[in-house]
Every structure is written in structure tokens, then in C-alpha cells.
Amino acid sequence: MIEHQMEDLVHKLCYVSTDYNEELSHFLDWTGLEDRDYVVQYPFTEHVVVEKTQEELDKIAERKKESGRRLQEQAAKMRLEKLMKKEQELEYYKDLQQKLPSQTKKETRRLLEAEDMKDEAHLDRRIRDLERSIKRSRNKDLGIDETEENPEEVTFPMLDIPDEELDEAGLKEKRHQRLMKSNMEARQRAKAEKEAEKARVEEEQRLDEERRENDFEAWIGERRAARDALLQKIKERERLKADLGNRKSLASQMRMKTLANLAAEGPKKRRRGGDDDDFGADDNDWGVYRQVATGEQSDDEEEEDLSVTLKTLEEQLLQYDPEFTREHTLDAQSDWTKSLVHVFLRGPWPFDPESQREAHQIHLNVERIRVPEVVFQPSIAGVDQAGLVEIAADILNQRFTVEEDRTRLLKDVFLTGGNTLFKGFDERLRSELVGVLPTNARLSVRRAADPVLDAWKGAAQWAATGSELATWSISRAEYQEKGSEYLK
Numbered sequence: 065m066i067e068h069q070m071e072d073l074v075h076k077l078c079y080v081s082t083d084y085n086e087e088l089s090h091f092l093d094w095t096g097l098e099d100r101d102y103v104v105q106y107p108f109t110e111h112v113v114v115e116k117t118q119e120e121l122d123k124i125a126e127r128k129k130e131s132g133r134r135l136q137e138q139a140a141k142m143r144l145e146k147l148m149k150k151e152q153e154l155e156y157y158k159d160l161q162q163k164l165p166s167q168t169k170k171e172t173r174r175l176l177e178a179e180d181m182k183d184e185a186h187l188d189r190r191i192r193d194l195e196r197s198i199k200r201s202r203n204k205d206l207g208i209d210e211t212e213e214n215p216e217e218v219t220f221p222m223l224d225i226p227d228e229e230l231d232e233a234g235l236k237e238k239r240h241q242r243l244m245k246s247n248m249e250a251r252q253r254a255k256a257e258k259e260a261e262k263a264r265v266e267e268e269q270r271l272d273e274e275r276r277e278n279d280f281e282a283w284i285g286e287r288r289a290a291r292d293a294l295l296q297k298i299k300e301r302e303r304l305k306a307d308l309g310n311r312k313s314l315a316s317q318m319r320m321k322t323l324a325n326l327a328a329e330g331p332k333k334r335r336r337g338g339d340d341d342d343f344g345a346d347d348n349d350w351g352v353y354r355q356v357a358t359g360e361q362s363d364d365e366e367e368e369d370l371s372v373t374l375k376t377l378e379e380q381l382l383q384y385d386p387e388f389t390r391e392h393t394l395d396a397q398s399d400w401t402k403s404l405v406h407v408f409l410r411g412p413w414p415f416d417p418e419s420q421r422e423a424h425q426i427h428l429n430v431e432r433i434r435v436p437e438v439v440f441q442p443s444i445a446g447v448d449q450a451g452l453v454e455i456a457a458d459i460l461n462q463r464f465t466v467e468e469d470r471t472r473l474l475k476d477v478f479l480t481g482g483n484t485l486f487k488g489f490d491e492r493l494r495s496e497l498v499g500v501l502p503t504n505a506r507l508s509v510r511r512a513a514d515p516v517l518d519a520w521k522g523a524a525q526w527a528a529t530g531s532e533l534a535t536w537s538i539s540r541a542e543y544q545e546k547g548s549e550y551l552k
Contacts, residue, residue: 065426073428074435077102079487081433082495084440091430092407101411101429108424147201154194161187185237220245276384284385291377295394298370436486440496453493457500474505480512480519 081087091100116124157179164172164184172184181187222230222238223245230238276283374394381388390396400406401414409415411427438444440451450458464470477497479490494509501507512518527533536552543550 073104075485077428078432078435080436080440080489080492082488082492084433084437087433088430091433092404094407094412097407097412097429100432101427102432103411104426104428105421106424106426108420110420143201143205147198150194150198150201154191154198157187157191157194161191183233183236185233185240188237189240280384284381287377287381287385291374291381294370294374294377298374298394301370436483436489439483440492453496453500456493456497460497460501471506474501474507477507477509478512479509480515482516484511484515 160175160179161184164175164187167175176183176187179187181190220241222234222241225234225238227235227238272283378388378393382390382393396402406415408429409427410422411429416422434444438447440453442449442451460470460473464473477493479493483489490509490511494507497507498505514521538546538550538552
């Protein structure tokens with residue numbers, strides 16, 4: 065944007081507010097914002113998106129389906145090849161297993177080493193693994209979900225044999241079976257705990273539904289109170305993060321104090337047999353990690369749990385509480401499009417970053433009254449000087465002490481200059497001057513016919529026809545001698 069374009073926008077869209085502070089406080093309110101927000105559209109080149117016809121879309125969808133079918137066929141073919149290979153390996157190893165009893169120990173060792181196996185137990189494990197893998201593959205092809213082995217089908221015969229009756233290979237196999245049994249029992253315990261937890265949750269839901277049906281008002285009150293407590297906890301965590309980012313905050317100072325105390329303690333000499341310092345015996349001992357952790361190192365899992373719990377409570381309130389609407393949820397209150405910054409930048413409309421049209425727009429709202437207000441309040445532009453009304457009030461009340469002179473001046477307050485062209489300038493100046501003048505003072509304000517050039521035309525006319533030009537004008541020599549601030 066070049067300078068004359070900015071000036072054109074100022075002259076066309078800006079105006080002087082009769083009550084600046086009051087209007088500014090409500091300027092970005094949603095009510096009526098469509099009328100107060102002006103959109104300046106700049107030239108842009110829209111990205112041309114070639115839209116496909118329905119026939120082309122159908123062909124693309126058909127090609128995708130055909131490609132998916134081919135991939136499924138290829139995957140099925142590969143699974144079948146792997147399954148056939150495993151079945152061939154299983155048949156080969158079973159033949160080898162049947163052949164070993166009739167062989168000598170040396171020949172048996174040679175046959176096993178040729179297959180990279182240490183002993184017959186290794187061969188047995190390989191056969192069991194292949195049988196289990198083949199069974200899973202077949203069940204998967206048939207659509208049978210087999211997530212856990214049937215405990216009755218899995219046996220561990222080596223665990224019942226004493227160690228004294230086993231050789232080295234038998235002991236290895238026994239340790240392997242003991243490990244497999246431990247893993248299976250651990251999976252069974254985890255499955256049982258999961259089912260118990262599921263049953264507990266279902267029971268809590270049932271009791272909660274009974275309480276809601278029997279005492280609805282108390283149930284709703286509990287949900288509201290729980291939501292308020294969660295919101296307060298989330299705000300406290302956010303505030304703590306912000307405080308930890310500020311070195312001068314109390315939270316940051318306490319953290320540094322804790323770190324200094326931990327560093328000052330230093331390592332202690334331990335006596336023989338005194339390696340245990342009892343740290344962690346008290347649950348409060350672990351609080352030191354929370355005290356020294358920064359905001360970025362906070363417990364993300366706890367934050368996620370808080371968010372999930374809050375969403376659950378809000379969904380229940382949305383479903384059962386008639387006074388709780390979607391606008392009351394935390395997501396709606398945190399929506400960027402509802403924020404003051406979005407309203408200032410984009411007005412009351414949503415913003416699409418992919419749109420070239422919206423990317424080449426400027427929204428003017430509060431600037432429409434802030435720019436002309438600089439004449440009355442120069443401080444908002446960083447200028448440390450009095451405004452127009454303050455200067456006028458000082459001239460009228462301090463310099464014109466004679467009542468007749470002040471009355472004569474107030475009868476004809478003449479407005480000239482480009483800033484007087486702003487809409488509402490006359491009314492604003494008149495209303496504020498009335499506030500600083502005596503009660504019975506009569507004020508008359510009029511505007512120049514050509515405020516922009518009126519002062520220049522008057523000076524030009526006076527210079528061309530006035531006989532006093534030489535008396536009041538300053539020569540070049542006087543200017544160079546006495547400076548720019550010299551006046552006759």
C-alpha cells in the first residue's frame with residue numbers, strides 16, 4: 065500500500081467519535097460489527113482449480129477400487145506362498161524328527177547341525193512354532209480372531225521332571241518352557257485385569273445412571289461442580305507454566321531455591337552397609353521432582369487425563385443439562401475465531417488461509433476512530449503534547465481574561481484545515497468546548513468553504529494585495545541571522 069492509498073482510506077472511512085472511550089469499548093462487539101467493519105479488497109489472482117466431471121470422478125474411483133483389489137490379490141497370493149512354504153518346512157522337519165531315532169548320535173548331531181539346530185529340543189520347538197504359525201495364518205484367512213492361545217492346548221511337560229533327571233539339553237528346554245509359561249500367565253493376568261477394569265467401569269456407569277434417574281438435580285450439580293473444579297485446575301497449571309517462564313515470579317524463585325538446596329547438600333560419605341538412604345519411603349519425597357520441573361517438563365499424561373475427563377463431563381452436560389450449550393464448552397470459549405484478535409484482524413467472518421481473496425484483504429474497524437482521535441489525544445500516537453481542545457481551552461480561559469474579548473471570539477470559532485473534514489469533527493469540538501467553558505457562554509462554530517486550501521488562499525491574497533507584507537515578513541538576512549523561531 066502506497067501513501068496516497070492510505071490517505072484515501074483515511075479520508076473515506078475514518079470519522080471523529082463523539083464519545084471515543086465509550087465507542088471504543090464496544091466497537092468490536094459482535095452486535096452490529098458487520099456494519100462497523102470495512103473490508104478493503106486488493107487485486108488478486110485466484111488459483112484455478114480444475115473441477116472434474118462426475119464421469120471422471122467415477123472413473124478415478126473405479127481405478128482406485130481396481131488397484132485395491134489387485135493389491136489384495138497380491139497380498140493373498142503372498143500369504144498363500146508363505147503358508148505353503150511353512151507347510152513344506154513343517155513336513156520336512158517332521159520327517160527329520162521321525163528319522164532321528166534310527167540314527168546314531170554322530171549322524172543325529174550332523175543332521176541337526178546341517179539345519180542350524182543344537183539338539184532335538186530345538187527341533188521340537190521349531191516344529192511347534194511352525195504349527196502355531198500355520199494355524200494363525202489359516203484362522204486369519206478364515207476371519208477367526210485368535211488373540212490368545214488356549215491354555216488347555218499349551219503344555220509344559222518338562223517342568224514336571226526334576227533337574228537331576230535331565231541332561232544339559234533338557235535343562236535348556238525346561239528353562240525355555242518355564243519362560244513361556246511365565247509369559248502366558250502374565251498375558252492371562254493382564255487379560256483378567258482388563259476384564260475386571262471393564263466390569264468396574266460398567267458398574268460405575270450403571271450406578272451413575274441410577275443416581276441420575278433417582279436424583280437428577282443433585283447429579284447435575286455434581287457434574288457442574290466437577291467441571292468447575294477441572295477448569296480451575298487447568299487454569300492453575302497454565303498460570304504455573306507462565307510463572308515458571310518468568311524469572312521474577314514466586315514459583316520460579318521457589319524452584320531455583322529448591323535447586324540451590326539440592327546442589328548445596330552434595331554427596332555424603334556412606335558407611336559400609338548404609339547404602340540405603342530411605343529416599344522414597346515417604347510419598348512426599350517424590351514431590352521434589354514436581355518442584356524443580358519446569359512448565360515444559362510437566363506431566364503431559366496428567367494434562368491429557370484432565371482434558372479427557374473435562375470432555376466427558378461436558379458431553380454429559382450437553383446431553384442432560386438444558387442450560388448448558390455448546391457455547392459454554394472450553395473448546396468454544398478457546399476458539400480462535402471468537403477471540404478479540406481474530407475480530408480485529410478478520411472482522412466477524414471466518415478466515416480461510418487457502419483463499420487468495422481473503423489473503424488480499426484489509427479489515428478496518430477501530431482504526432476508523434483511532435486515527436482522527438490523535439488530534440484530540442496526541443498521546444495515543446506517542447506524542448507528548450496537549451490536544452486540540454486543551455489548547456483551545458487554555459487560550460479561552462487563560463489568555464482571554466476580558467469577558468468581552470472571550471465572548472466575541474466564541475461567537476465565531478472558525479474551522480479550517482484538512483482534519484476538519486472528518487465526519488463528526490464539528491460536533492466533537494463543540495461538545496468538548498462547551499464542557500470547559502462557563503455555563504452561560506454562547507458558542508458558534510462554522511467551517512471554511514475549502515478547509516484544505518482556505519489558509520493558503522488567504523495568505524496568498526494577503527501577500528498579493530496587502531500593504532503590510534513588508535512590515536510583517538522576514539527577510540532572508542533576518543532569517544539567517546535570527547533563526548527560524550524569530551517572529552516580528
